[in-house]
């Protein structure tokens with residue numbers, strides 16, 4: 001294995017975001033290695049989505065920085081990337097799974113086009129290969145091939161979420177950001193989706209930062225956890241240790257589900 005493979009894929013250093021005088025997130029530092037899944041948990045307003053948007057370069061930090069090891073092995077400060085480079089990264093090496101699938105899909109085009117379009121965006125032009133890849137990904141996320149030409153508008157919530165995942169994964173990204181990927185779905189649909197996600201993350205050796213209210217999601221998907229409160233990290237550690245033996249009073253309350261979601 002090359003030495004650069006041991007370097008973290010992503011490093012957050014002192015990440016801070018102020019919305020005017022309102023703190024979004026404050027002084028968050030951690031690193032993520034290849035193949036590692038980190039869950040970010042905490043009550044509503046604790047800064048989870050702000051952190052995810054900072055990590056994925058969708059918003060600019062007030063201070064601190066995010067370093068990312070690019071496919072060529074060079075580690076770059078995301079703030080130093082040009083807009084074109086950042087967009088290329090976002091549609092090739094990264095995926096972003098929204099809670100609301102309509103934000104991550106194009107609802108006006110077919111399911112197949114939703115998956116194929118991402119491939120075309122990275123230069124694939126061959127119709128047969130694009131179609132083949134789209135069908136293959138529908139299989140993989142357990143959507144009936146017969147629905148390939150249907151609009152995602154005709155899909156159920158769980159199917160839309162699986163389609164969004166297929167659209168994200170078709171370009172073989174290394175890092176996936178997920179913001180409440182199972183939020184708003186029925187419990188049985190959530191369980192199936194989680195199972196699917198866990199299998200894909202393991203098979204594809206993906207690195208993931210998953211934001212969730214749901215500690216069951218953190219338990220099932222993540223190796224490590226970051227617990228946030230008021231924009232700050234209050235506890236981090238291995239998921240099983242944090243959930244089974246939380247150190248901080250806040251985490252203890254969270255685990256005991258005394259806090260509102």
Ligand SMILES: Nc1ncnc2c1ncn2[C@@H]1O[C@H](COP(=O)(O)OP(=O)(O)OP(=O)(O)O)[C@@H](O)[C@H]1O
Nearest residue numbers: 019022023024042043044045046047048049050051
């Ligand atoms: N665009 C914005 N403008 C002003 N304040 C914001 C903005 N986005 C978030 N905030 C504030 O920043 C803090 C963190 O919000 P954030 O959305 O990151 O929390 P969250 O943990 O994702 O919450 P939820 O679980 O409800 O999604 C909150 O106080 C929120 O009101």
Ligand SMILES: [Mg+2]
Nearest residue numbers: 048049050179
């Ligand atoms: Mg949020």
